[in-house]
Amino acid sequence: MDLQEAKLKYILHLADNALILGQRLGEWCGHGPVLEQDMAMTNISLDYLGRARLLFQYAAEIKGGNTTEDSLAFTRNEWEYENVLLVEQPNTDFAFTVARQFFLDAFQFPYFSLLRSGKDKRLADIAEKTVKETAYHLKWSGEWVIRLGDGTDISRQKMQKAIDELWTYTGELFEVADYERLMIDGQFAPDVAALKNDWETKVSEVLKVAGLEMPAPIWMQSGGKTGKHSEHLGYILADLQYMQRAYPGMEW
């Protein structure tokens, strides 16, 4: 794999994370527990879709030919997606959505802060915009972990369950895929493995304030970053890609 190929895969990895989580959060539209949180989640969803577009546009330019941001988003198959498994996990309930968001935000905030000083100017600019959004997302999700953990017996139970069940998908955040290795070595991307300790500290601090238990070390799922996904991704893509699959090239 040469550097250009690695860069394309790396950008798609970031773009896929943003697209799939944006789609997941968008599923809450009209179904939020209260109007205010319905708005909060769809606002976050739109932040992710905006980020996905910037990244897909960049990837399309690198790939060249007839490739467009839309063809990348709407015509690739599951095994061509490189998002982490965490973002494709179902919303399940509000606590799961909050836990998924919190795990990811606590990772993404330092990650995109570092990407701002990476060697690729275009990615650094996208990171600059992303850091501001992520700072707010982290505030939102962290606050809700605390409020639900420190709320009623039922909210505490649900929050703890979500933390425990999603824990197995957090290990992958710190695994380095082969294309990512080239990007890290070339100082284009932050080294995710080096972020693990700080992430665990941040998560354990918030869980402590929330009165929740930090899960014990367990076996971690992995594979998303290299195209091996859980069964959920196919259903997401079925929804997401339906129009372009049924009416190829349609515009509106």
Place this chain on the structure above:
Amino acid sequence: MKNWPLFEIFIRSKSGLNHKHVGSLHAADAAMAIENARDVYTRRQEGISIWVVESKYISASDPADSDPFFEPAQDKIYRHPTFYDLPDEVKHM
């Protein structure tokens, strides 16, 4: 969530202008009310500052009193500063 108190939301649209009432929403406490207001009322760049106050702390005039309260001002036009020429530089008067 049904027993969350109601908050009134005030937004300052830009520096130098005053905070204006824009609506109300429910939240568990003032901190959450500010976050909710950010998401509900400022998503199209409507503001740069948010005030929230729990609705129960607002005292309002009684609509039944509106005649004695407000009508006497109607025929006292000399209270309006309409007899001065304002320099063009003065905005937001």
